[in-house]
Amino acid sequence: MVRRLPENNFYNKFDLESLYEREPDEYRTAFQTDRDRIIYSSAFRRLQAKTQVFLSGEFDFYRTRLTHSLEVAQIGRSISSFLKQTSPFLKEDFFIDPDLVEGICLTHDLGHSPFGHAGERTLHQLMKQFGGFEGNAQSLQIVAETIYSGSDSRRGMNPSRAFIDGILKYKRLFREDAEATNHFIYDEQEYLRAFVLGDTDSAQISDLNHFRSLECEIMDWADDTAYCLNDLVDSMNAGFLRFERVKRWMEHQNLEGDLSRHAEKILSVIRDGKVEARFGKKIGSFIRCCSLIERSTPVSATTNRYRFSLFVDPAVRAEADFYKRLSQELVFDHSQLHQLERKGRVILEGIFEAFSDSYLNGNGLRLMPESFDRIIRLKQDRRSQARVLCDYIAGMTDGFAIRTYKRLYDPDFGSLLDLG
Numbered sequence: 135m136v137r138r139l140p141e142n143n144f145y146n147k148f149d150l151e152s153l154y155e156r157e158p159d160e161y162r163t164a165f166q167t168d169r170d171r172i173i174y175s176s177a178f179r180r181l182q183a184k185t186q187v188f189l190s191g192e193f194d195f196y197r198t199r200l201t202h203s204l205e206v207a208q209i210g211r212s213i214s215s216f217l218k219q220t221s222p223f224l225k226e227d228f229f230i231d232p233d234l235v236e237g238i239c240l241t242h243d244l245g246h247s248p249f250g251h252a253g254e255r256t257l258h259q260l261m262k263q264f265g266g267f268e269g270n271a272q273s274l275q276i277v278a279e280t281i282y283s284g285s286d287s288r289r290g291m292n293p294s295r296a297f298i299d300g301i302l303k304y305k306r307l308f309r310e311d312a313e314a315t316n317h318f319i320y321d322e323q324e325y326l327r328a329f330v331l332g333d334t335d336s337a338q339i340s341d342l343n344h345f346r347s348l349e350c351e352i353m354d355w356a357d358d359t360a361y362c363l364n365d366l367v368d369s370m371n372a373g374f375l376r377f378e379r380v381k382r383w384m385e386h387q388n389l390e391g392d393l394s395r396h397a398e399k400i401l402s403v404i405r406d407g408k409v410e411a412r413f414g415k416k417i418g419s420f421i422r423c424c425s426l427i428e429r430s431t432p433v434s435a436t437t438n439r440y441r442f443s444l445f446v447d448p449a450v451r452a453e454a455d456f457y458k459r460l461s462q463e464l465v466f467d468h469s470q471l472h473q474l475e476r477k478g479r480v481i482l483e484g485i486f487e488a489f490s491d492s493y494l495n496g497n498g499l500r501l502m503p504e505s506f507d508r509i510i511r512l513k514q515d516r517r518s519q520a521r522v523l524c525d526y527i528a529g530m531t532d533g534f535a536i537r538t539y540k541r542l543y544d545p546d547f548g549s550l551l552d553l554g
Contacts, residue, residue: 144228144438149296153278153329156292168297169237175291177244177276178203183531184248197368199243205364207239209356212421213444221426223442230348238300238353245272247528248535249478256479257528258315260486264520266308271319272528273301278326280525283505296439299330300349305342317343322521331433338432345431351444352424359420362457363413369465370409377404383464392449393456400460420454423447481539482527488542489523501542502526 150164159167172178181200197205214232218224246269247253257267278290278298305327308318319327327336339345346354369375384397403412425445433440492499493510500507502523510522530538540547 141227142229142231144224144230145296146437148332148437149294149439151295152292153290154292163231163233164294165231165234165237165297168291168293169233169240171281171291171293172237172240172244172277175281177281177529178240180529180531181243181246183533184246184250197364199246202360202364203240203243205360206242206353206356207236209359209417209421210235210239210352213352213356213424216421217424217426223426223428230352234296234300235349235352237297238349239356241273241277241297241301242303242353242357243269243273244276245269245274245528247272248482248530248532249475252475253478253482255315256482257486257524260483261520261524264517264524265320265322266314266318267524267528268304268308268316268318268320270301270303270317271323272525274298274319274323274326275525277301278323288509295330295332296347296349296437298326299347299439300353302327302330303346303350303354305336305339305345310342320521332436334432334436347437347439348426348442348444349439355420355424355444355446358454358458359417362454362461363416363420365465366457366461367409367413369461370404374465375400375404375460377401379464380404380460383460392452396453396456420450423450478532478535481535484539484543485527485535486523489527490520493519493523 152164156164156167162170178200181203182198184199211232214230214235218229224230247257247267249256251269254267254269261267276290277293280288281291282289302319304317304319306314306318307321307324307327308314309321311318331339336342366375381401384401387393387397389397399412403409423446426442427445428441429443431440435441489501491497492501494516502510503526506522506526510519513519513522527535537547
């Protein structure tokens, strides 16, 4: 006898609908299916070898995109559970689905390129004439178009509307702000924006880049929590945030009130060597600062995902912003990281130039694997060909990008046995 799946009236047919008809699964909800398809994808596994802050493989205790995504997913589930227990709006048969939130969180970095945000900026400059590159848009590209690749075709995982909307952190098209360096989706993804909005015209929405579903808001705060706390821990363990260096920085910041107290706590943590324990406790406080509020939007009457919004205590947001500022000025702007960023930029530019010469300029060399080579040759225009080329490069791990660059440019690297 099959156990009935628990009823949850928070979601309706509109939320569960997918682009194409899906076979029902009596054992799993639609959102569990979405999550599971992400976990068992090669795109998800490749995150284990992509840079979070420090180059993947530099030391084995640093976070990678994979471990970061797992932490974001755990925080997202915990926020969902906390809200179910504490919000007067929710109850046993009316709650935010934790599997949906988990799946969205696991997916949020799926499209990030090799070499972190520096790699993302490089690919955007290389792709600007072909519609740009953006990590969030690329996550959407993978989920909707390319997650399953065959010998001569690619297809998406046909996710639910609520899942697609959960990873649509930004809804502005590239052509709607061609000067943007990030925070957009590809023009070719306009059909996905139309799908998630249903009958609502995007022209009715004043700020498309801040028009997010409740689950997307939870993912974004979970990401901020993991990013500002756990990346800070890695930076301390890596020696970038040493006591004297942090103290000197703080003396020039004119900190007052809560920010001054946060600064003193950071110095205390570094001095006492209790980094993991102290910042681990912070995660709990960042979860407990969340609550639900009602809102009115053009889609509120259609789905509860836009009837409610996540409210985060402003004092905790300010604390998170302080930690991010500290990391930016003392870690991300450090000369050693900039040296690695430059190297990553040179590698991606070199790979893109070689592939462009072969496929966009027509010199005929087959530089990509057979499946991608077949797909790109079926495309009829340079813009579509460039997107396939970009998809391949963006999917590379840091190590694979380095090996590909060496194979293309280093006379002493590579053999027939090394190809593939």
